[in-house]
Amino acid sequence: MEELTSTSTPKKGPSVPAIPSVERRMFLRALGLTTVSAAAFLTACQNSMNDVAPKYSGARLSADGVSFGEGDFAILNYAYALEQLETAFYMAVIEKKTFAAGSKEEMIFKDIHDHELIHREFFKLAIPADKRIGDLEFDVSSIDFTNRREVLNTARVLEDTGVAAYNGAGPLISKANSIYLTLAGKIVSVEARHASLISSILQPGGGLFAGDYVVDNNGLEKALTVSEVLGRAGRYIKTAINPASLLALESSKS
C-alpha cells in the first residue's frame, strides 16, 4: 500500500483525548442524522466503528478519530483537512510523473499544487495550535497515476468537492467571525478556477468548465453537506476521523 503524507516530515496523527460519553452519544446521534447520505458512507461508518475496514469507500470514521473541534474551529479544521488532501494529491501527481516533465499540463498541476499548499499553510498559521488538527495521512493508491484521463477526472472531482464543501460550510460560520467567511470566500473562488481549468483541459471550449452536473437549473453550484463531502473525499483519508462536532454544528444550523 502506498502512503502519502502531506509534508516531507511524516508525523503521527494528533493525539485526541478520550471522548466523554456525552460526546460519544452525540456522535452516534449525529451519524443517525446522516441516513440520507450515500449508502457507501454509512457502510464505511459501520465498518470503521467495528474496526474491521482497512479498505473503505468512504471516510474511516471512529469515535476515537481526529475531531475537528468546536464552533468555528470545526469549520476551519474541515477546510484545513481538505487543503491537506488536495496538496497531497497534487504532490502525488507530480511525483508519479503523470504528465511529461516540462509539459504545459505538468506546469498547471505544479501551479495548482502550490496554491493548495499555500492554502494549507495559511490554515496552519491561522488556527491556534491547540485548536488545530494535525497532519492527516492519505492513501491515494487507488488512483492510477499513469492514466492521464483518470488523474484529470480525479482532480476535477476533488476540486468540485472542495468548492461544494466551502459552499456548504460557509453559512455555518458564526456572524461574530464573519472574517472567516471572507477568507474562505477568497479561497473557494480559486478552487472554482482550478475546477474550471481542469475541466477546460478535459474539454477545451466546451461547457464542462461549469457543467450541468455541478450547476443546477437556477445557475447555482452544488453545496454539499459534511457527510456528502466525507463520502466523496474520505476514501483518500487514511487517518481515522471523528466528524461528530462538525455534524452536530451542521444539524444545529439547519
Next chain:
Amino acid sequence: MNLLGIFSQIEKADPEIGEKMDYSRRKMLKTTSVAAAATPMFFAAMVNKAFAAEGCAGDAIAIVKYALTLEYLERDFYRAAQFKAGLLPSGTRPYVVQIAKHEAQHVDLLEGVLGIKPNAMQPKYNMATLNAALADYPTFLTYAQALEDTGVRAYKGQAACLLEEDTATSRTVLAVALRIHSVEARHAAAVRYMRDLRVWPSGGQNGTEPDPKVYMNEDQGTQGGANLVDFFNMQENKMKLYSPDMSTRSVYESFDEALTAEQVLAIAGPFFAAPM
C-alpha cells in the same frame, strides 16, 4: 456620476433603497465588541474591523438588487454577443452559451427572490459602451473577463454583510450568493483560459485590461494577519513549492480579493445609461 446614476435607477424601482443604504452606512460606522475570550490570538487584531463588514450594498434585499443589476448586465452582454453575427468564431459558441445560460438563470432566480416581474428592474444601458465592448472577438473576451472577475469580487464582498445581518432573508440570500459566486469564478477562469492567460488574477497576468479598477488591490501578500509573502520567502517554506521562484505570485493567485459595492459600481458604471 455613473455610480449615482445606477442607484437613482434602482431607487425608481424601490423607493426604500435610499433608506436601506443609510442603514448600511450606520451599520458600517458602528463598532461592536466581541467576546474576546473566544477570539484566537491570531485574529485578535482584526476583530473590530471584522465585526462590521465594509462595503455592503445595504441589507439583504438591497444586496439582491445590487447583484441583480450586475446579473442583468452580464446576461444582456452575452445575449448581445450571441446575436451579433460573426462575433463568435466557430467552436467558441458552446462555452459562451453555457455562461449566458447561467447569467440568465441568475437573473430569473434573483427576480424570484425579490418577487418582481421579469425585467422589472432591468437597467438602461449605455449602448455606445456596450457596442464597443462587442467590437470584435478579442475585445469581447477582454470585457467578458472583466465582467466575470468583477462579478466574483462583487459577490465575495457581500458575503460577510449577509452573514452579519443574520435574518431569515439574509441567510437564504447568503446560501444562494455563495453558490453563484463559485459559478462566476468558473466563468472567469474559462474566459481567461480562452485568452490563453493564467486563470488566477495577479499583476501582469490579466491580459489587456479595459479598466485597471477591475484588478485593484488584487495582489495581497497578507491574509487574516499572516504575511504569506514573507512566510514563503523563507527558504524552508519556499522549497515546499514546485515553483519556489514564483512564490510571491503564487500567494497572490491563491486568494481572490473582494471589492466593495461602491468599487464594483464604479467599474460597471460606464455600461449604464446616464440618469435621466
